[in-house]
Amino acid sequence: MSALSHVPGPTGGTPDVQATDPGTERRGITGYLLMLPGTVWLLLFFLVPLVTLVSSSLYDPSGSLATGYSMTGHVQNYADALSEYGSTFVRSFLYALTATIACLLLGFPLAYAIALKAGRWRNLMLVAVIAPFFTSFLLRTLSWKLLLGDDSWVVNALQALPLVPDDLRLLATPAAVITGLTYNFLPFMVLPLYASLERLDVRLVEAAADLYASPFTAFRLVTVPLAMPGIVAGTLLTFIPAAGDFINSELLGNPRTRMIGNDINDLFQASVLPTASALSVMLMVAIVALVAVYVRRSGTDELV
Amino acid sequence: MSAIRNWLGAHGVMLFGLLVLAYLCTPIVVVVLMSFNDPASRLGYDFDGFTLDNWTSICDPYQMCSSVGKSIQIGLMATGLATLLGSLMAFAMVRHHFRGRSTSNVLIFLPMASPEIVLGSSLLALFVNAGFAGQLGFWTIFIAHVMFCLSFVVITVKARLAGLDPRLEQAAADLYATEWQTFWRVTFPLVVPGIVAAALLSFSLSFDDFIITNLTSGQTVTFPMYVWGAAQRGVPMQVNVIGTIMFVLALSMVVGGSVLRRVREAPARG
Structure with missing residues (x-):
């Protein structure tokens, strides 16, 4: 099952879709006919483009849109792209990782509060979690430009604190980019965590307490393992879009906080097809590899 | 204390x-x-x-309201097609037997697990290679939006369908309803909330998309693209x-x- 099926739909429907019992399944040609149009669309506009992307990454770099490209199996594109943009790759993954950890640290208590403490306020709090989706991603990110600006109340309040330098800047720093990434992808962490925690049987935690586990031990040995599917789904749903994002680094960062998405986007806009494709393929491969290793290590193979 | x-x-x-x-x-x-x-x-x-x-x-x-109109138009059209194709797939996956189910699952899951920049850049690579580099615009955005909304429709409708009580349909069959009657009078009305939720979700995904749209839009300006452009030269309130x-x-x-x-x-x- 997909990691995303742990996100409760807007109807609050069943979070887990399992294979139906065979009694209600119908045989015959209808199933194929129903699958056909959507499958063709995904093949033509998702899978074929991915293959084209890989082949474009092997084009001779001397080509251009006007003169056309020739397929020379130029693997050197990858080495060139890596040597020029390798540090941006590392930076992107570091930012995305930091934002994911921040999302987990902020999102877990929130999801826990909604699932187990909110009572009749539960639905209201859930609406507040998805409320950011009700308005434009770009406008919300632009608001952080105002909130983190040099003369904003956030910065002024921080400067008033002891140990914080008076010339503290937030806008156009890595901190601003990470704040934006954390903010934008936090709901993707909270919703799957909530879906797991909501099904948590509180009696198991109570049983741990009865057996003399301290609250922390009970949390570590009972709550966290039971919430694991939500933690894995949430971290993936946060990390993947964060690693490819360039909106936050463009609007909140500076030229030294560029992420790999900025470069891929700019190179495509400038029609440098082979290098741009090579970078895009590397991003995809890196993410698929990370996801595979991570899912296997966390022992929740059934997620994907 | x-x-x-x-x-x-x-x-x-x-x-x-x-x-x-x-x-x-x-x-x-x-x-x-x-x-x-x-x-x-x-x-x-x-x-x-x-x-x-x-x-x-x-x-x-200048151009702001027309960009909103363009986004609404693309959003409605992409939502319509994605909801139709996605719902059909969801019905097939929950109610019908066919070979290649797990492959289909992966095909539906992968677009949701790919970073938007990869989806957008591979579509652009396809369009460029197919000789459509000069014709990027409304229809290429439409194609892209249907593609990324489709998977979200499938999982949303699937969740609703899987949550239905199969006994309701069995009861209809026991009362001599044909398969067709059972579908339209029992199954479909019960799934409608899921389909509506899926349509709302895909409209909001389409309306708000920037990264993929930016790569497939050519000269066409949607609302997010307008905001992006404005962010470089001063944002009108x-x-x-x-x-x-x-x-x-x-x-x-x-x-x-x-x-x-x-x-x-x-x-x-x-």
Whole structure:
């Protein structure tokens, strides 16, 4: 099952879709006919483009849109792209990782509060979690430009604190980019965590307490393992879009906080097809590899 | 001292959770506030004074309202097709037997697990290679949006279908309904809420998409692309009016929908 099926739909429907019992399944040609149009669309506009992307990454770099490209199996594109943009790759993954950890640290208590403490306020709090989706991603990110600006109340309040330098800047720093990434992808962490925690049987935690586990031990040995599917789904749903994002680094960062998405986007806009494709393929491969290793290590193979 | 500690032990998680919610909701407040902003300069992004001017002159910024129209048009069309194709797939996956189910699952899952920049750049690579580099625009955006909305429709409708009680359909069959009658009188009406939710989700995904649209749009300007362009040269405050209207509309739909559901379910509970 997909990691995303742990996100409760807007109807609050069943979070887990399992294979139906065979009694209600119908045989015959209808199933194929129903699958056909959507499958063709995904093949033509998702899978074929991915293959084209890989082949474009092997084009001779001397080509251009006007003169056309020739397929020379130029693997050197990858080495060139890596040597020029390798540090941006590392930076992107570091930012995305930091934002994911921040999302987990902020999102877990929130999801826990909604699932187990909110009572009749539960639905209201859930609406507040998805409320950011009700308005434009770009406008919300632009608001952080105002909130983190040099003369904003956030910065002024921080400067008033002891140990914080008076010339503290937030806008156009890595901190601003990470704040934006954390903010934008936090709901993707909270919703799957909530879906797991909501099904948590509180009696198991109570049983741990009865057996003399301290609250922390009970949390570590009972709550966290039971919430694991939500933690894995949430971290993936946060990390993947964060690693490819360039909106936050463009609007909140500076030229030294560029992420790999900025470069891929700019190179495509400038029609440098082979290098741009090579970078895009590397991003995809890196993410698929990370996801595979991570899912296997966390022992929740059934997620994907 | 211990009273404080007890209180924190009982309510600390909730308190922290509320602070995180405040973090999530502050930018919305800023968007609403900025829709009433009277900016001192075009380049700054600060709150300088209160005015209603932005609300009375929404369409003054050049091309802004036409970009909103373009986004709505693409959103409606992409949602229509994605909802149709996705719902058919969901029915097939829950109710029909066919070979290649797990492969189909992967094909549906992968677009959701790929970073948007990869989806957008591979589509652009395809369009360029197919000789459509000069024809990027409305239809290429439409193709891209249907593609990334499709998977979300499938999982949303699938969840609703899988949650249905199969006995309802068996009962209809026991009462001599044909398969066709059972579908239209029992199954379909029960799945409609899932389909509506899927359509709302895909409209909001399409309307708000920037990264993929930016790579496949050519000269066509959608609302997110307008905002992006404006961010480089000074943001007109009217974009926040659009943002506020979007927010109010979406919020009232969600709240209205849940009120409607409660009203409908109330008699059943007695």
